[in-house]
Amino acid sequence: MNGRLLVYGATGYTGRLVAQHAVETGLDVVVAGRDPGRVAELAGELGVEARAFDxxxxxxxxxxxEVLLNVAGPFRDTARPLMDACLDAGVHYLDTTAEFATFTLAESLDERATRAGIMLMSGTGWDVVPSDCLALHTTRRVAEPHKLTIALRVTGGFSRGSLASAAGIEDLGTLVRRDGELTRLEAAVPRTFDFGNGPEECLPAPMGDLITAPKSTGLGDVEVYLGTDSGFTDTSDGPTADERAAGHYFALAEVTGRDGQIARSLVTTPTGYTFTQLSSVEIARRVLRGQVTPGYQSPASAYGPELATTIAGTTIVDLD
Structure with a gap:
């Protein structure tokens, strides 16, 4: 690996975790952001190069x-200019977004990225690595898969940046995929899912999986649900190390076949920030090793369902 990884937004809560882990992994890291003073301070702590730019x-x-990893939310402000810059400079682009619009943006640039010979991948963290890998894993268990349903359960506090990224999710309404097309439903009808501790109510949610799951599985009928107790609690500067180490996040995938066959699988992961720290660096490491498919890719379309279980503390279990 001779290439360099630039972490943009490295001074934020998630960015700092990612940059630290990338350095510990032995990658050649450049930390970057908008504030020269904060970027220089972090670079000094980590012993790496600093770059400040808008x-x-x-x-x-x-x-x-070689690779730019964007961890600077809200991504509605940073994703487009950084994707454009990567396309112009011939740099592979990754980000840790959970913002629906960023996934649609990356998908829309597929042809341009393919021509440029670079890879665009949004959602290299908990959104959407485990659910995307789980979706492909479960789809492969069904002979003639037709419909995919994903349910997510997350708990715990969130950083200021994550809350800013989540702002406006309600404005998107209730989105699903029907015959390959994004469709807005008139009403959000709840469903119950069992993540291992009994039935829990979940509501349809406009998550990035509505973009990534069709890419990875080829399915045109996709729904995504979020547990109703998956609240966004403000912990200001983000969860402590002890809070990140406590508990787990879950995603469940249900695939229905044309013959009525149903397969369900469950992925259990560390909490979101811990998983994101590990998964985004693992994906960057693979790109630096030349494991690249040009164009827009989802985590599972590029690296298969096994990617999720290479992350420490992550398991996939087939339920039925």
């Missing part, structure tokens, strides 16, 4: 970089 002036700053 997203609108990124092309010159990244020309010697």
């Amino acid at each position: 997203t609108t002036d990124a092309v010159e700053a990244i020309k010697d970089i």
Whole structure:
């Protein structure tokens, strides 16, 4: 691995976790962001190079970089200019977004990225690595898969940046995939799912899986649900190390075949920030090793369902 990884937004809560782990993994890391003082301070702590630049002036700053990992939310402000810069500079682009619009943006740039020979991948963290890998795993268990349903259960506190990224999710309404098309339902009808501790109520949610799951599985009928107790609790500067180490997150996938066959599988992971720290660096490491498919890719379309279980503390269990 001779290439360099630039972590943009490295001074934020998630960015700092990711940058630290990337350095510990032995990657050649550059930390970057908008604030010269904060970026220089972090670079000094980690013993790496610092670069301060605005997203609108990124092309010159990244020309010697192999992979850019964007951890700077809200991604509605940073994703487009950084994707454009990567396409112009020939740099592979990754981000840790959970914002629906960022997934649709990356998908829309597929042809341009393919021509440029670079890979665009949004959702290299808990959104959407475990659920995307689980979706492909479960789909492969059904002879003639037709419909995919994903349910997510998350708990715990969130950083200021994560809450900013989550703002406006209600405005998207109730979205599902029907025959390959995004469709807005008139009403959000709840369903119950069992993540291992009895039935829990979940509501349809406009998550990135509505974009990534069709890419990875080829299915045109997709629904995503979020547990109703999956609240966004403000912990200001983000969860402590002890809080990150406590508990688990869950995703359940249900695939229905054309013959009525139903397969269900469950993925259990560390809490979201811990998983994101590990998974985003693992994906960056693979890209630096040349494991790249040009164009827009989801985690599972690029690296298969096994990617999730390479992350420490992550298991997939077939329920039926």
